[in-house]
Amino acid sequence: MHIPDGYLSPSTCALLYGTAIPFWYTAFARVKRLMNTRLVPLLAVASAFCFVIMMFNVPLPGGTTGHAVGVGAATVVLGPWASMLSVSIALLIQAVFFGDGGITTFGANSFNMAIVGSLVAHFTYRAVAGRTAVTSSRRVIAAALAGYTAINVAALLTAFELGIQPLFFKDASGAPLYAPYALHIAIPAMMLGHLTFAGLAELFVAGGVVAYLQRTNPALLGQRSAAGAKEDASPAAASGWKTTRPLWIRLALLMLLTPLGILAAGTAWGEWEAKDFSDAQMRRQITAASGQVAPPSEQPRGLARLSSLWSAPFPKYAPPFVHHPAFGYVMSAMFGCGLILGFFLFMGWMIGKRGSVDSGTSP
Numbered sequence: 001m002h003i004p005d006g007y008l009s010p011s012t013c014a015l016l017y018g019t020a021i022p023f024w025y026t027a028f029a030r031v032k033r034l035m036n037t038r039l040v041p042l043l044a045v046a047s048a049f050c051f052v053i054m055m056f057n058v059p060l061p062g063g064t065t066g067h068a069v070g071v072g073a074a075t076v077v078l079g080p081w082a083s084m085l086s087v088s089i090a091l092l093i094q095a096v097f098f099g100d101g102g103i104t105t106f107g108a109n110s111f112n113m114a115i116v117g118s119l120v121a122h123f124t125y126r127a128v129a130g131r132t133a134v135t136s137s138r139r140v141i142a143a144a145l146a147g148y149t150a151i152n153v154a155a156l157l158t159a160f161e162l163g164i165q166p167l168f169f170k171d172a173s174g175a176p177l178y179a180p181y182a183l184h185i186a187i188p189a190m191m192l193g194h195l196t197f198a199g200l201a202e203l204f205v206a207g208g209v210v211a212y213l214q215r216t217n218p219a220l221l222g223q224r225s226a227a228g229a230k231e232d233a234s235p236a237a238a239s240g241w242k243t244t245r246p247l248w249i250r251l252a253l254l255m256l257l258t259p260l261g262i263l264a265a266g267t268a269w270g271e272w273e274a275k276d277f278s279d280a281q282m283r284r285q286i287t288a289a290s291g292q293v294a295p296p297s298e299q300p301r302g303l304a305r306l307s308s309l310w311s312a313p314f315p316k317y318a319p320p321f322v323h324h325p326a327f328g329y330v331m332s333a334m335f336g337c338g339l340i341l342g343f344f345l346f347m348g349w350m351i352g353k354r355g356s357v358d359s360g361t362s363p
Helices: 010-032 040-053 071-078 080-098 106-129 137-163 183-216 241-256 258-262 274-278 280-289 301-307 325-361
Strands: 058-060 064-066
Touching (some): 010 080, 010 106, 040 071, 040 241, 071 080, 071 106, 071 183, 080 325, 137 183, 241 325, 258 325, 274 280
Antiparallel strands (some): 058 064
C-alpha cells in the first residue's frame, strides 16, 4: 500500500498533500496540548509499533506481498487524531530513509493509511464497542473489526488513486505516464489480498494488542474520543515512561523477529521499480498479479522520471554496509524506531520549552 514515487501524477500528489495538510494541522493542534513528558512515550511507542509491524510482509494471492499497518491498534490506544500523527511519522521515516513509499506520494500514503485509516478505525471501534467496560471482550472484537475495516478502506483508496492514473494521464500515443493499470485491474488486484491475508493480519494485530492491554494495562485503553470527551481513564496520567516500559521491551523483541518479514517472496502490487518493467522475469510476475494483463512494453515515462527523484540511504531496509539481509533488516528496524523516538522526544522538548517561555513572559 506504500505508493512509490512515479506512480501518481504531480497533480494527484499535490491534491492529496493539500487534502492531508488540514488533517495534520488539526491533529497537531489537538495533540499539542497533551504533548508532555507523560504522553510522548505513548505516541512514540505507537508510531514505532506501526513502523515495525509494517516490516512483516505476508504472501498474498498472485505472488505479491502485503502487511498490516497497525492503525487499528494505534487508534484504539491514542484516539484518531494522535493516531494520524503517529502513523504519519512512521510513514515519513519509511519513505525518507528506507524508500518504502515515495516522497512525492507521502501525502497520498498518509491520507490513505494514517488519516482515513484512523478515522475509519475510530468510528468502527466506537460503533461496535459502544459504552462497554474497558475490559469487555466486546472491545477486542471492536478493535479487530476496526483494524480490518481501516486497512481495507485504505487499500481501496490506494487502488482508486492508482487506477485513475491511466485514465487521465497519457502521452501522445495513449501510453500511461504513471501507474499503468486502470481501475478494473487495480481494484481487484489490491482488494483480493487485503480482504483476505493482509486484512486478517491487521484484524489479529488490533485485537491482540487490545486483549494484551486489557490484561496488563487497561488504563491505556481509556482514551479520549475525537471530540475530547473523557472515557474510562486518563491516558495522559497513565502513559509515562514507567508505564510504557513493558511495551518498549516487547517492541524490542518484535524487532528481533522482523527478518520473518523478508521470507515472503514477491513485491507488493503497484510497488514495482521502474526497471522492473524492462525485466522479463519481473514482467511475468507483474502480469500474473494483474489478472494476466501484461504491463506496458516500456516503463511509463513519468514513472521513470519521478522514481529517481529521491534515493533513500537504506533502500528496502537493507543498509549497504551490512551483507547479511536478516541482520540488516533488524538494524533498520532499530534505526527507524530510534528516529521515531528521537522525533517525539524533540517535539515534546520543543513544546515544553515554548510553554515555559510563554508562561515566563506572560503578565
